[in-house]
Amino acid sequence: MYHRVIHKTDYIYQESVSLCHNIVRLTPRSTNKQFCKSSVIKIVPEPDVLIEYEDFFGNKLVYFTIEKEHKKLSVHVTSEIEKLLPANERPPQNNPVTWEETCLLTAASANGLTDVKQFIASTPMTEADDAIEAYAKESFPQGRPLYEGCKNLMNRIFADFKFQAGFTTISTPLSVVMKERKGVCQDFAHLAIACLRSLGLPTRYISGYIETIPPPGVEKLVGVDASHAWFAVYIPNSGWVEFDPTNNLIPDNQHIAIGWGRDYADITPLKGVIMSSGKHELRVSVDVRRVR
Numbered sequence: 001m002y003h004r005v006i007h008k009t010d011y012i013y014q015e016s017v018s019l020c021h022n023i024v025r026l027t028p029r030s031t032n033k034q035f036c037k038s039s040v041i042k043i044v045p046e047p048d049v050l051i052e053y054e055d056f057f058g059n060k061l062v063y064f065t066i067e068k069e070h071k072k073l074s075v076h077v078t079s080e081i082e083k084l085l086p087a088n089e090r091p092p093q094n095n096p097v098t099w100e101e102t103c104l105l106t107a108a109s110a111n112g113l114t115d116v117k118q119f120i121a122s123t124p125m126t127e128a129d130d131a132i133e134a135y136a137k138e139s140f141p142q143g144r145p146l147y148e149g150c151k152n153l154m155n156r157i158f159a160d161f162k163f164q165a166g167f168t169t170i171s172t173p174l175s176v177v178m179k180e181r182k183g184v185c186q187d188f189a190h191l192a193i194a195c196l197r198s199l200g201l202p203t204r205y206i207s208g209y210i211e212t213i214p215p216p217g218v219e220k221l222v223g224v225d226a227s228h229a230w231f232a233v234y235i236p237n238s239g240w241v242e243f244d245p246t247n248n249l250i251p252d253n254q255h256i257a258i259g260w261g262r263d264y265a266d267i268t269p270l271k272g273v274i275m276s277s278g279k280h281e282l283r284v285s286v287d288v289r290r291v292r
Helices: 099-107 130-137 146-160 174-180 185-198
Strands: 002-017 020-024 034-044 049-054 060-066 070-083 203-210 227-235 239-243 255-261 270-274 280-290
Touching: 002 270, 020 070, 034 060, 099 146, 099 227, 130 174, 130 185, 146 185, 146 227, 146 239, 174 185, 185 203, 185 227, 203 280, 227 255
Parallel strands: none
Antiparallel strands: 002 070, 002 280, 020 060, 020 270, 034 070, 049 060, 203 227, 203 255, 227 239
16 A cells, blocks of 8 residues: 655745754655655755754754745645555463553563653653543453553544644643643653553654545545644563554554654644744645545
């Protein structure tokens, strides 16, 4: 299965911008579940400096600067992704390892799981309060298999929380999301991560896309898709297993990962600084399509 993703970001400035520095994280990773065949970034105006590199987590980044006056910045990324079937993968739903066993294993100092342990500590965006800790414990009674507990937590977030665009911003505390029981995919991913890390479980934030499929007989509109977020938990003998609480799905062919980190701040799609005194307008369009 092949997908083409076109992600368009346009900034329209009220006043001219004389200098900008930006970091773009919009190149999909190649993993055991997907292969990024190509990813082409088009930036207008043409950058004066452009550097491609990988961050601490292995995500692909593009850093660029524009040192000439401009009133509009366009960053358009077109990527081709092939979805893969992991070879010799053991179904995680059959894995009996408990959440307590996972905590003991990942907390041990001599097992070499350094890349896993870095996803246990909370961050400002995934800090759990008493209400979140109590909510987490409902899904993890003593002796429950970790996969079963994570799936139950995903089911409960989907049932208990309402998706409401515009209610939160990226700076809205999780305590507000927990109290009001509404938010968007980033909030639900952060909430699940906060729950799991409060128990000592390694959990990472995944940024990417989800393909939307229109009803039968209805043509899909261009640009109606959006960036998406979900989470993954490390389960011994199964590796990183993904869950999508916004849609109550185990991510499969419709999900395309850009990258991951401890929270949204580690994998922000586009961020930067500009030298200007005016306001700006942001326009974002995402189109995810199966091409064959």
